[in-house]
Amino acid sequence: MESIYNYLEWLEKAFVIYRCQRYDLKGKSVLKTQEKFYLADASLKYCMMGFQPESVAAMLENVVYFELRRRGYEVYIGKNETKEIDFVAMRRDERIYVQVCRNLPQKSDREIANLLAVKDHYPKYVVTMDELAAGNVDGVKIVHLYDFLLA
16 A cells, blocks of 8 residues: 555656545544545556546546646545545635536436535636536536636
8 A cells, every 4th residue: 555655646746646634523633534636647547447438527637627727726525424536625814616527417316416515605617528518507617618727
């Protein structure tokens, strides 16, 4: 197990991957376990594993992670009791919550419900590739990936 952590640390030092730690929304603290890693260059994944259509959602998450970092945010994965928020982005006194999904399922409100479970007044977004999904649901802004990246 120690070898795996050493490899991850070396890849991080070489700027091949970036670590995203978990943030406990209730305790307002950074957690020491269950972090995720994002690839600096998604083509490395496709080079090694080939293209798989089901991995598009993970790549969208990767794109949004790096866009938030580019905008100067400290980016974390949010943990709200049993729910997970894809990203909690903080910059000075500013905070935003972001869920990422390829498409918003018609009968499912999982993405929006996770954001609504956070009881504060910071902006909340669902970023999607769904062409028809847009607007505002109970204060959660649903935006297309292109609009999010160009904003």
